[in-house]
Amino acid sequence: MALAEFSWDTSRNRFAFSNIGVTGSKLSDEVLIGNARWFIIFRWGVIGILILFQIVAVIASDTLTEAGITHQQGWPLAITLILCLANIACIYALDSRRQSRYNSPSINIWAQIIIDLLCLSVVVHFVGSIATPAPFFYVLHIALSCIFFSAMESLIVAILVCLMYAIVLLIETPLLFLSPQSVLIASGTSGINPHKIDILSWMFTLDVLFVIVWYVVSRLAIVVRTREHQLLDAYEQISRAQVEKDRYAVLMTHQLKAPLDAIRSKINLIKGDYCGEVSPEIKDVILKIDYRASGMAGLILDVLKLERLKAAARSENAREHVNIAAVIHKCVDKLSPIASSRQIDVKVSIEDFVVEGIRNQMEILFENIISNAIAYSYNGASIEIASSIDRQTLSTVVTVTDHGIGIGEKDLPHIFDEYFYTPRAVLHNRTSSGIGLSIVKTVAENNKLQIKVSSEPNRGTAFSVVFQGVRSASVAEKSVQKPGSPVVHPATPQAGSLEPTG
Template identity: 30%
Template sequence: METPKTNSEATYRIPLPTQEQALEGSTEPSTAGPLPEHLLLGNVFWFCKLRWAVIVILTVFGALSFLPGLFPRLGLRSPCYWPLATAGTLAAANMFFISQPGRRARGGDPFSGRVSLWSQITLDLLVLTAVVHCAGLRETSVHSAYLFHIVLACIFFSRTQSLLVTVMACALFSACIMAENTGALHASSVYASLASSRPSTLPNMRFIHGAVSTQLIWLVVWYLASHLSAMVRTRDSELAQTNQRLTAAQQERTRHLLLTTHELKAPFAAIHANTQLLANGYCGALPDKALEVVLRIGARSRRLGHEIQDMLQLANLSAPSQRDQPSTDIDLRDVLAWCVEQAQARAQERSVPLEYVPTSGPIRIRAVEDHLKMLFINLLTNAVNYSYGGGTVTLSCRPASCTTGLLVAVRDHGIGIHPDKLPRVFDEYYRTDEAVQHCRESTGLGLAIVHHIAQAHGLSVSVTSRLKEGTEFRVEFPNHMHKEPSSA
C-alpha cells in the first residue's frame, strides 16, 4: 500500500448506522421452549410465501399435463386434475391465513400465531398425504416432503409439540399405506404404465419394510433437529440474559460515573474561581513563583472542569431519556449564531478570528435543538483550539450539492490531521501527537460527542484535512430534516 504524502489532503466520513443496529433487543429473552408470539406471527407470513411457491409448481405441473402429447412422451399420466385441485385448496387456505392480521387490525377475532401455525401445518400434512397418494405411494419420493414439516416444527415449536407433528406425519403416511393395501383407496400413480398395471390390494412386504424404515428415519431426524433447536434456543436465552446483565452493569457504571463527575464539577469550578482571585491580587501581590503555580493550578482545574463537562454530555447523550427527546421545528441560523457567540471568548483568548457566513433566509429544520448546539459548539471549539494564532475559523451554511438538504462547514487554518489518523479522531480520548503539543487543554471528547449526535440524528459528518494548512468538518442534513419555508 502506498504511503500518503504528509502534505496531501485526505477525507474521512463517519459511516451512518445500519438498519440492523436500530433493531436492538426489546423483547423478553427466549427460552428452550417454543418461539415467542411475535416471532410466530412473522413466521405465519413466511409459511404463506413458501406455500405460494408450492401452489405455482402444482399449477404449472397440472397445466402442462393438458398439453397434447407432452406427458405421454414422458411416461406420465395425462391429463392430471389433482395438481390443480390441490393448488386451489392451498390458495384458498393461504388467502384465509393472510387475512387474519387484517382482522386483528380491525378489532376482529383472528388466530394467534401459534394457532395459525398449527392450522397451517395440519392442513399441509393432510394435503401432502393426498399428493403422496395421487403421485404414487410406491413409485415416487414425494413422501420425503414430510421431513420439511418435521424440521420446521422443530424450529417453531417445543420438542413435545414437534414430536406431535412428527407422529401426525407418520400416522397420515401409515394410513395412506393401509388404505391402499386394503383396497379402501385405489392406488394411483403419476406414471401412466404403473397406474394401470400395478395391483393395489396385494401388500408388498419390501415396500412395507421400507415405509417403516422411512418413518424411523423421520423420528431420528426429529430427535436430532429438535435437540439442536433446543440447544440453540437455550444458548440464545443465555446470551440474552448475559446481555441484559451487561446492559444493567453498564447502566449502573454510567450512573456512578454521572454521580461522581457531577460531584467533582463544583469543586473544580471553585478551585478555578479561587485561583483567578489569587492571580488578580485579591489576597495581595504574589511572588512570581507563587503566581506561576497558581496560574498552573487554574489552567489544570479549568481543563479538568471542561473534561468533566464533556464526560457528562457524552453520558447524558447515551441515556434513554436523551434518545427519546422529541424533535422540534427550529431555525438553524439561530442555533449557529448562538454557537458562534458562545465560542467567541475562546477564540479571542487564542487570537483566532471567528467568522460566520449565514444564509439569506430562514433555515427551518426538525431536530433536537440542544443536541445541535452541543455538536456545533464542539466543532467550533475544536477548530479554535487547533488553529494557529491569527488563523481564521469560518462557519458557513449552504444547500448541499445535488440535493435539497443542507451543508454546514467549519473550516480552520491550523495544524491539520495526518491522513492515517483521520478515522480515529472521533474516538473517545483520542488525540494526535501534534494535537497534544499544540493544545494541552483539549479533552479528546469533543469529536466523540459530535460522532454520537450525528449517529443519533442520521447526519453525515465528514472531515477533510491537510497537514499544517487546516481542517474542514462538514455536517450534511438529510432532505427529510430540512423544511422548505412556506410561500406567502
C-alpha cells in the same frame, strides 16, 4: 481518503435476542410474528414454483409423464389458489386483527403448517409418493416446527406428517394395510404382495427418518435456546454494570466539580490582583494551573452531558419538529467568537427542512461537530456546512467539512469510542476531553441518525449526518399548528459569511 459509515439503532434491544428471545420452552410472540411473516414470504415462493410447474406441464406434459409425474390439469391451480387465500388470511390476521386467545402468532403458524401439510400431501399424491423425492419436503415442516415450537409441539407435527404420508399411501393403495383374505390357487404362489411390502418398507423408512429429524433438530433448538438464555443473562448483567458505572462516574464527577470550581475562583481572585500583587513567575504558574483547570472543568461538563444523554436514551423523550437550519445557525453563532479568534471562516449553505427529533440534543450534536471542525482546522482555514435534500427518499444529508489535520485510516473506526484521541489530535488540541464524539454518537442513537465520516490526513475531514423522513419547514409549520405539537421556528439568516447561500 478514508471513509467510514456509522449507524446506530436503539430500538431498546441492541441484540436480536434481547428481551424478545425465548420465554420458557418456546419463542416469544414478537419472534413468532417475525417467523410467521417469513413463512408467508416462503409460501409466495412456493406459489411461484407451482405456477411455473403449471406452465411446464402445459408445454411438456409428455416429459413429466415419462418422469413419473402424473399431471392432472386442475390440482396445481387449486393448490396455488388455496395457498394464496391462506397467505391473504394470515396477513390479515397479523396486520388487521387484534391479538386474542384465538388469534395469536402461535395459532397463526399452526394454521400455516397444517394448511401446508395438507397441500403438500396433495402434491405428493399427484407428483409421486414413492417414485419422486416429493415426500422429503415433509422434513422442512418438521424442522421449522422444531424451531418455532417446543419439543412436544414439534413432535405433534412429526406425528401429523407420518399420518398424512400414510393416508396418501392408503389412498393410492386401498388394500395397503389389510391382510390377504385368500391365497392364490396356483401352487407355489404366496399371498404376500411384494409391491405392498416395498410400499410398507418405504413408509417405515421415511417415518423413521421423520422421527430422527425431529429428534436431532429439536435437541439442537433446545441447545440454541439455552445459549440464547445465557447470552440474554450476560447482556443484562453487562447492562446493569454499565448503568452502575455511569452512576459512579456521575457521582465522582459531581464530587470533583465543587473543589475544582473553588480552585478556579481562587485563581481568578489571584489573577485579578484581589489577593495582592504577585511576581511574574507566580503569575505564570497560576496561568498554567488555570489552563489545566479549565480543561478539567470542560471534561467534567462533557462527562455530565454524556451521562445525561445516556439517561435520556433509557427513558421516553418527547419528540418535536426541529428546524435543522435554525439549529445550525444557533450553533455557528455560539461558536463564531472561537472561529474568529483563529481567522477561520464558517460558511453555511443550508436548506430549510424539518425533522422529528429532540431539539436540545440536535443542538448538542452539531455544536460538537462544528466545534471539532474549528478545533482541528488550521488557522486561517475555512469550514463549509451544506445540505443536500433527496426529495424522492425524503432524506437529507448535512455535511460539515473542515480543512484541518484529518484523521488516519486506522483511527477512523474508533473516533466515537469514549476517551479516544490520537497523538496528533492531542498535539493540535491539548484541551480535548476525548468524549465529544461519544456525545455525538449518543445523540445519533437517541434520534436514530446515520453518520458518515470521510477524512484524509493533513487535508481535512467531512462529517455527514443523514436525516430520514424530512419535510419542508413551511409545510411542517402549517401541519403542526395543533395543541401539544411544538415547532422550532427557523432563525433569521445571519449576515456575512454565515448567511445561507442556497
